[in-house]
Amino acid sequence: MPEIQLGAHTIRSHGAQVARFHMHDWLILMLLVVIEIILNIIEPFHRFVGEEMLTDLKYPLQDNTVPFWAVPLIAIILPLIVIIVFYFIRRDVYDLHQAVLGLMFSVLVTGVITDAIKDAVGRPRPDFFWRCFPDGKGVFHPVTRNVQCTGLKGIIKEGHKSFPSGHTSWSFAGLGFLAWYLSGKIRAFDRSGHVAKLCIIFLPLLVAALVGVSRVDDYWHHWQDVFAGGLLGVTVASLCYLQFFPPPYDVDGWAPHAYFNMLADSQNANQSSSTNVNALTVRQLEFDSVYIRSPRNDNAQDSSSILENMESGRRN
Template sequence: MPRTGFAAGSASPRSPQVEVAGAMSRLYQRSYPVLDTVALACIVGTWVLIQFFATPFHRMFSLDNRSIQYPHAFVERVPVMWSVVYAGVIPFLILLVWAALFRPYPHKVQVTLLGFLIAIMLTSLVTDIIKNAVGRPRPDLISRCIPRKGTPEDALVSWTVCTQSNEHMLQEGWRSFPSGHSSFSFSGLGYLSFFFSGQMHVFRPRTDLCRSLIAFVPLLCALLIAISRLDDYRHDVYDVTCGSVLGLSIAYFSYRRYYPGLRFVTCDMPYGRDDTIGSDGFAKLADDEEQQVLRHVGSRQWESRPESYPLAPTASHER
């Protein structure tokens, strides 16, 4: 008896559009770290262009505003270069040491380092875009500006009243929100904290306190870097808080793109290349697929039942 319906329908050729879409999806499945690397290069290029060509919006100010009358600290507690070392270079070196000691498989090393670089560079880009668009004065703006004599103290004035000869120092006076040190430190060190938490299963029930403290140390270091900006009168609490939340959010976003949640049993293993993509190149929901197959098989069996299972002849018919 020939098979009916389901087997014959499964062998039907797919349309060219489906074949092309499946091929493109399978190509992305095999090369998505490469595409993410290209996107990272675009982020870096855009950030470099902002550094050279972007100028901040100059919000008006008044000389009697006490919130911008703080002295300018020529010696910072955490200079820009050291913030890059603390929150960028050192965490990256720690990840390299981890890879050299534990020797995980190459895909895990690749996505871990790529996620870290994306986190710090995307945070830097977003922070600088917001800084230049908002143009909020720093707490030490008047010390930077050195307004010319005769400027009214009780009226709003523009940046043209400033006599500061150092152009970079002057323009930085309108890049207060959000704090770049805070966002960068919580991005790099926050990503490292998420990574430690996942590798050591910190959120597993009855995890020992030592593991939790190791995962907490990077966040404490990021907090100290952010507080130093308050001590140097470079930012106020609002700038530091928003910058910290921004950096930590982007770090979590970048980490979760490659790793499952920290409460998962397999939180120490990144997503594999074949976790979410089927054999034909498309992501599928198992429940929907199973329901469609069951409906299809059930309808075919109902239609073919009279043909596949004929009734036995009666005794009167045999006589």
């Protein structure tokens, strides 16, 4: 396991550096937001709904137990609060940045896939009859017996977006990512046998499941829509988490890949600098030894010995 340096990499010291390195990822997130907005504006496919098909689509039209505005709070804000709390505990900007980036990718990728399928499939909701005919009087094509809706256009548009469940997919994407994140931080799979850690992990998944159940209870979705949405959200959340973090059962599952890559680069830089210093020392020693053995010194010694012999000869 690499050396742990808690509190050494904060937003102030390394935040700008980490954000610049992932600049293209944030640009992709902005593109996903634009795509998500477009998918909610365009008209979904209006599937053929015959008179006889309305038998299973006459459930009452009622309000949402979990309103639309509450989904971002559950899927994004709640996990963000937990991630920020861990930042104040560990003071590690690498963990904060990668967790926020992974969470946003998880939710937005899930949202784009969900709404793209909604628009392409155009499955009617269980309460489609009352969306199409708010007065309860059906109007059908004289030949094909296809519905000719008399309700409000916006309500009818939402009536063709049953599959898959957006509430469920978003909830499982955000809270599923949170479950992965918590399992790594509390080291739930360290083989110590603490069942309480598993309860902490299952809690976000339970909340997401209850959101999905509410969609069936409110007659906004069929059970197949909820099942597909939950499976989609969990799958995308798992892929996004493992893109930024090691598996929770790994010995290094408590921190993101970027943190360990940074430590490895720092160690390589230190080893490189120490190697350069050693190389300069060896070269200096070699230079000194060559200077001592210089041919100029040998010639000077030979010439001085010759002069001494000539002087001694004259004296004799």
